[in-house]
Amino acid sequence: MSPLPQHADHAWLRPDAGTELGSRAVALDAAGGLAETVRAELETLTARHGGSIVEPADAAVVLTTAERAEVSADLGALPGEGFALVHGGGRLTVVGSSDRGLLYGYHHVRRAGSGVLDAADGTETHAPTQPIRMLDHWDNVAVHPGMGQVERGYAGGSLFYDNGRLRPNLSRVEHYARLLASVGINRVALNNVNVHALEARLLTDGIGDVVRLAEVFRPQGIAVYLSVSFNSPVVLGGLPTADPLDESVRAWWAGAVDRVYDAIPDFGGFVVKADSEGQPGPFGYGRSHADGANMLAKPLARHGGDVFWRAFVYNHRQDWRDRSTDRARAAYDHFAPLDGTFDDNVVLQVKHGPMDFQVREPVSPVIGAMPTTRLALELQVTQEYTGQQQHVCYLAPLWSQVLDFPFGDDGAPTVGDIVSGSDDAPSGGVVAVSNVGGDEHWTGHPFAQANLYALGRLAWDPTLDAATILDEWLAETYDDEAVREAVRSIMTGSWQTYERYTAPLGVGWMVRPGRHYGPDVDGYEYTPWGTYHFADRDGIGVDRTVATGTGYAGMYPEPWACRFERPETTPDELLLFFHHVPYTHRLHSGTTVIQHIYDTHFEGVEQVERMVATWESVRDRAPQAVVERVQRRLEEQLRSAVEWRDQINTYFYRKSGIPDEQGRTIH
Ligand code: GCW
Structure with a gap:
């Protein structure tokens, strides 16, 4: 222990x-x-x-x-x-x-x-705009080989579990629950959506641990949820099938749910990742996702519980040679036709972009396509693709941009409006993957605490300004005005800084496969994961147009479908997400794609150098433990940013043969 x-x-x-x-x-x-x-x-x-x-x-x-x-x-x-x-x-x-x-x-x-x-x-x-303000933990009870204890956790092990058991001393969880309540979070899911054998048992013989955690979260107004395995009737109940239309399966779930509520009368419900990245699901029995979700919803409804059913369903065994399959389309193709078929206590939980929490993606078209389904927006506070809490990356501006995106002309309902609910579809709210762990600073990088804070504040009120939230957090966290000013200057714009030195213009990925940290331009290019950039000697980007590409651009309502269809009307930052263009293509900014790649990568590193200097200027004023931790992380951020800059610039120089207009060093 x-x-x-x-x-x-x-x-x-x-x-x-x-x-x-x-x-x-x-x-x-x-x-x-x-x-x-x-x-x-x-x-x-x-x-x-x-x-x-x-x-x-x-x-x-x-x-x-x-x-x-x-x-x-x-x-x-x-x-x-x-x-x-x-x-x-x-x-x-x-x-x-x-x-x-x-x-x-x-x-x-x-x-x-x-x-x-x-x-x-x-x-x-x-009053909160969103009645549902939820954090999902990707914590495992035990350490898993290759993944650590918390999946995509960058803050040490689990706050809840150690060495296969619940921690006997939950005083840090008590403080965590206070932190969450202070920013209005009202639900937490306690375990990873990839449900392994030990974790599956939290639903049955492990329920005592859930009872204890519920006791800690309850006084802060936070309901607990469990991620459950769709195959629970088989792996826990010994049944031959988990077919959602099978009567014995339904009876098994009804009994399991009743027993959970006997133990925890205010239990929140389930989170389910089904038919995704190897998790079992209704497809395995020839059933639809509505069949699967509604089967779980019925016994939960009797107790006032909900099912959060994830829309992150795609083929992760794609053939890279097959240009007709587009991972970005998957959630829409699977779920949009099911609009209106889910029970009232099913919430469809949709990642904010169509791929997977990249530093820049368009908003998921699923959110605009299911008007009679309860939809939750899923965000990722843990910085899987945004620097893994080694890099400073203040994510509130990204989340604000997503929440403010209108599904239609100006004045049309925004993502924030849609997930806050309507008469046809009550709220699904905002759900986010937590970034805390057993680390003494909670989040690995002390400044990553601001992301957790901002998530709660934006779920409460999506119209709050990211800079105002940062000021609030600074005032609460540091008592020295010079320190606040330094941290403010380091964090403001840090999302764009990260974007500048990593994958350009919305193309995404280019990270080391598996670990998702550091550059590897072709790391995913010939893999089955469906995450390609198609760079060749002439150009780069994914053609997702209706006219000549995968048709993804047509999944948006107007004016977006038309705008995304043509490079001239696609915002620069998403150009390579929607289009394959020559390196000499001129952006709205006036520069060419290749020169933009060079410029942003040099600028990004310079911005990190300024962060390092700014922090150095207050090193005598901030708490010593924070000074040292931040300094070490900034050193790593700078090292990593230089590595990104050099690999990306060199790769595209070699591909295109076009030199930097400014003659800077490209290796
Ligand atoms: O981004 C991917 C992660 C997986 C994660 C999955 C998901 C929990 O790399 O680690 O699994 O998303 O959201 O289900």
Whole structure:
């Protein structure tokens, strides 16, 4: 058993922050489990900062719920999970729609400080846009050969499990649950969607571990989910089949679900990766994904649970010679025809792009094609393809761009609107793969904490600005203004910096196969994974047009289908995703594709050099453990960026024979 380091790093819940609220006379008038959580938070905060907990009549700040609130303002019906801030009568009253809304209101006021505490008389209400704000953990109970314990985990082992068992001491999970609640996360899935033999048993004889984790997450308003194997009736139940239309299979699932709810009455439900990358699924029995998902949905519905069914289904045994198969089409081809056939408690969980969390992809067309299905947007906080928490890469601008994408002309519903639900399809919400682990800084790179923070804030309100979220996180995480300024300058634009020195113009991949770190331009080119760039001596890119390519561009509604069909109307950053063009093709920016490749790769490295210098300038001011960790990671980022620059530039120089206009060194 390897004990976890205790959390000297509290991430954005620094004990010395929250002074404004913590130094006042505060009252709590509310009942319910989450109100008790708020009470414990207030006791700690006021004890630390010299405030006190008093009767409501004596309080400067009263925290209460709608049913008890004594305020003159007419609050109407507060939205579920929402809260109102009522300034009047010489005090601030924080009114939660329920104890859950109160918990979120508490964190809002703690975070905002005097700007909110001392605001002028008046009332404002806050509520999440997305009712579903969920993190998926890709944690395995045991360490798996070649993959480590957490699949695509870059922050040490699992926070939950060690050496094949649940950790006896869950105090770090308690702090993690607080961190999540403070940014509004309300659901977590506890185990990897690739469900191995030991992990499959969490559903049955391992349920005791799930009970214990549910006890830790419950006080923070977070429901727990399990990833389950579609073949559970076979591997756990000993049945000869897992056919979703077989009565004995349905009965097995009904019994399994009932037993889970006996143990955990507020259990959230299941996450399922089926018929994908070797996981079993309904195709194995000649059934559709709606048959599979609905079979699980029925027994869960009796208890109020949901199925999150993943749309990440594609052929990973493709023949690279076959130009008619396009992995980008797969989720749409499989799922769009099933619109309207899923049960009400099935949420189809769709990755934000059609491929796989590349640094730049178009938005998945599935999200615009299933108006009567509950859709969740799946994002990846863990930086699998964006530097693996060795590189600084602040992802909120990428996520904002996805959430703001309109499926139609300006004014059409955006991705954020669609997943927040409609009358035809209630919310599916925002689901993201977590980036935490047992690491003393939680996320490997201390600055990667900002991505987790931003994910919660954007799920709560997709219209929040990435720069504002960064400022909030900085204010909560570092107390020194010079450090904040340095980190702000390092992180702002870091997503584009990463894009500059890696694969160009939306073409994606070019990473080392399997590990997905570092450059390998042709690493995936002749593999079965369906991830090709087709570079030859004349040009590069994937022809996904309707006219001459795979037809993928036609899966979008107008104006996008027409725009993506022609290089002239495709945004530069996605050019090579949609088109195969000559190296001499001129971009909207005025430069040629080949010169763009050279320029961005030199610039990207220069930007990382500036990051290193900026961090050096505050090395005496930030916490020492953070200084050293960040410095080591920046050194690795610079080494890796140089490697990317040189391999990419050399590769394309050799292919094209076209020299750099500026005559810089290309090897
Ligand atoms: O990006 C790929 C990863 C796999 C992952 C898969 C998925 C959990 O490389 O490690 O498996 O996506 O999302 O299911």
